[in-house]
Amino acid sequence: MLELKNQFVFAPIKLGYSSDGNVNERHVAFYGERSRYMGAVTLEPLYMDKGLREIPTQLGIDDDDKIEGLKRLTDLFHETNTRAIAHLNHPGRMANPKIPGNYFLSSKKNGYGGFRQGARYVQERGGKG
Numbered sequence: 257m258l259e260l261k262n263q264f265v266f267a268p269i270k271l272g273y274s275s276d277g278n279v280n281e282r283h284v285a286f287y288g289e290r291s292r293y294m295g296a297v298t299l300e301p302l303y304m305d306k307g308l309r310e311i312p313t314q315l316g317i318d319d320d321d322k323i324e325g326l327k328r329l330t331d332l333f334h335e336t337n338t339r340a341i342a343h344l345n346h347p348g349r350m351a352n353p354k355i356p357g358n359y360f361l362s363s364k365k366n367g368y369g370g371f372r373q374g375a376r377y378v379q380e381r382g383g384k385g
Contacts, residue, residue: 260295261337268298268343270311277303277316279325287329292336299329301345310347312355317342 273282291297302317303309309316316322330340351358 258296258339260339262295264294264296265341266290266294266297268300270314271300272311272313274313274315277306277314277318278322279315279329283315283325283329284332288332291333291338294338296339296341297333298341298343299326301343302326303345303347307357307359308345308347308351309355309358310345310350310352312352314345317344 271283271286273280273286287297287299300315301310303314304316304318306316306318315326317326326342333340349360351360353360
């Protein structure tokens with residue numbers, strides 16, 4: 257069971273601050289201001305495949321180049337004993353066809369394994385709240 261310092265959990269909000277799927281200073285400022293009051297923070301939906309995004313400015317967890325920024329946020333949360341929750345996102349029919357390189361892939365029909373891969377990716381890099 258995940259223990260929290262209080263019962264307040266910040267729900268995910270699509271911030272749209274990223275130009276390349278990486279965490280930037282706007283993310284750090286936004287989450288830093290709010291996280292100190294929360295028991296846990298659920299990050300905005302993280303794409304697990306660059307071709308499966310809802311918005312072009314979404315954060316990703318599809319490659320090692322994203323880990324440093326995500327770890328920075330997690331470390332920021334842990335400074336105030338706040339837990340981090342990764343919201344692994346498969347957009348399904350909401351995959352935006354206007355984003356270059358995006359494609360439609362049903363998570364139900366095709367047995368998309370990205371969730372297992374995304375969860376393993378978080379765990380292998382020390383993710384546990």
